[in-house]
Amino acid sequence: MDSQQLLTFIAVAESGSFSAASARLHLTQPAISKRIAALEQNVGEQLFDRVGKQIQLSQAGKVLLPHARTIAQNLQAAERALADLTGTVGGTLSIATSHHIGLHRLPPVLSDFSREHPDVVLDLHFLDSEKAMQAVLQGEFDLGVITLPDTLPRQIDSAPIWHDDLCFAVAENHPLAGRRVQLASLTEFQAILPDSSTYTTQRVQQLFDRSRLPLKIHMVTNHLDTIKMMVSIGLGWGVLPRQMLDPDLREVFTQVKPMHRELGAVTHRDRSLSNAGRIFLQLLKSHSQHQRR
Incomplete structure (x- = not known):
C-alpha cells in the first residue's frame, strides 16, 4: 500500500x-x-x-x-x-489544547517559539482537554497542553506548567456578590458550568457531593469565556479561574477549601518528541518559571 x-x-x-x-x-x-x-x-x-x-x-x-x-x-x-x-529544528509540531489555555496561556509561548524557530510549522488544534488527552493517547498529536486530570493513563507523561486557582463567580449585582456564605447558599441559584465530563465540573460536583448538596446546572458550555459572559450578565453563578475576574464579576467566598486545577503538557511515553517538540516543552516550562517570580 x-x-x-x-x-x-x-x-x-x-x-x-x-x-x-x-x-x-x-x-x-x-x-x-x-x-x-x-x-x-x-x-x-x-x-x-x-x-x-x-x-x-x-x-x-x-x-x-x-x-x-x-x-x-x-x-x-x-x-x-x-x-x-x-540537530535541525523544523518539520511540523502538532499540538492539541483547550480554548481557555490557547487564548489565555499559550499566546506568548507560541509567539516566542514561532519567532525563534520559523522553520517549524505549528499545527494547533482546539479541543476540550478530555478529547485532547485521548487524541494524544491515540498518537494523533505530538503533545497536548490541557487541564491535567487527577489520574493519568499509564502511557501518558505529564509536566505541570500552571497552577490555576478557581473561584465561585457571580455578576457584580448578584445577591451573593462579595459575600462569605455557606456552600448551600449557592444551591438557591442556577449554575453555569462546563459539561459534566470535564475535569473542572467533576471537581465542582465532588465538592457538592461531599457536602451532600444538589448541584443545579442551568446551562452548559465548555468555553470558559462564554461562561464568563453569561455569569457577568446575571444568568447564574459559575466557577472560573481567578485570573479571569474583572470589574463585571465578583467572587463568592465559601467555607470550603479553595479549588484549583493544574494546567500542563501531556505526551505519549512511547512516542519520541522531535527537536521542535522538546524545545517547545522547555519553552513552556521557562515561561511558567518566569511567571512565578
Whole structure:
C-alpha cells in the first residue's frame, strides 16, 4: 500500500468528506478520489459507503483505519528521528489544547517559539482537554497542553506548567456578590458550568457531593469565556479561574477549601518528541518559571 494513499484515506475518514480532505491536504478533489480508488483496488475492498452526499467508513474501512494511523505515525516518527540526527529544528509540531489555555496561556509561548524557530510549522488544534488527552493517547498529536486530570493513563507523561486557582463567580449585582456564605447558599441559584465530563465540573460536583448538596446546572458550555459572559450578565453563578475576574464579576467566598486545577503538557511515553517538540516543552516550562517570580 502506498503511504500517500493511506494518508489520504485517514484524512477522508477523519474529516468525513472528500472536499474537507481536499482542503486539509491541499489537493484537488479529483486527486483525493483517485487515491482512494487506487487504495480500494489495492486492498480489494470498498473502504467507504457512499449514501447520497454522505460517506461513512465501510466495515473494511473501520478495520483498516487503526492500522493506517499506526503506519502514518511510524513514518512520521522515522522522519523526525532522521531529521533530529542533524540537530535541525523544523518539520511540523502538532499540538492539541483547550480554548481557555490557547487564548489565555499559550499566546506568548507560541509567539516566542514561532519567532525563534520559523522553520517549524505549528499545527494547533482546539479541543476540550478530555478529547485532547485521548487524541494524544491515540498518537494523533505530538503533545497536548490541557487541564491535567487527577489520574493519568499509564502511557501518558505529564509536566505541570500552571497552577490555576478557581473561584465561585457571580455578576457584580448578584445577591451573593462579595459575600462569605455557606456552600448551600449557592444551591438557591442556577449554575453555569462546563459539561459534566470535564475535569473542572467533576471537581465542582465532588465538592457538592461531599457536602451532600444538589448541584443545579442551568446551562452548559465548555468555553470558559462564554461562561464568563453569561455569569457577568446575571444568568447564574459559575466557577472560573481567578485570573479571569474583572470589574463585571465578583467572587463568592465559601467555607470550603479553595479549588484549583493544574494546567500542563501531556505526551505519549512511547512516542519520541522531535527537536521542535522538546524545545517547545522547555519553552513552556521557562515561561511558567518566569511567571512565578
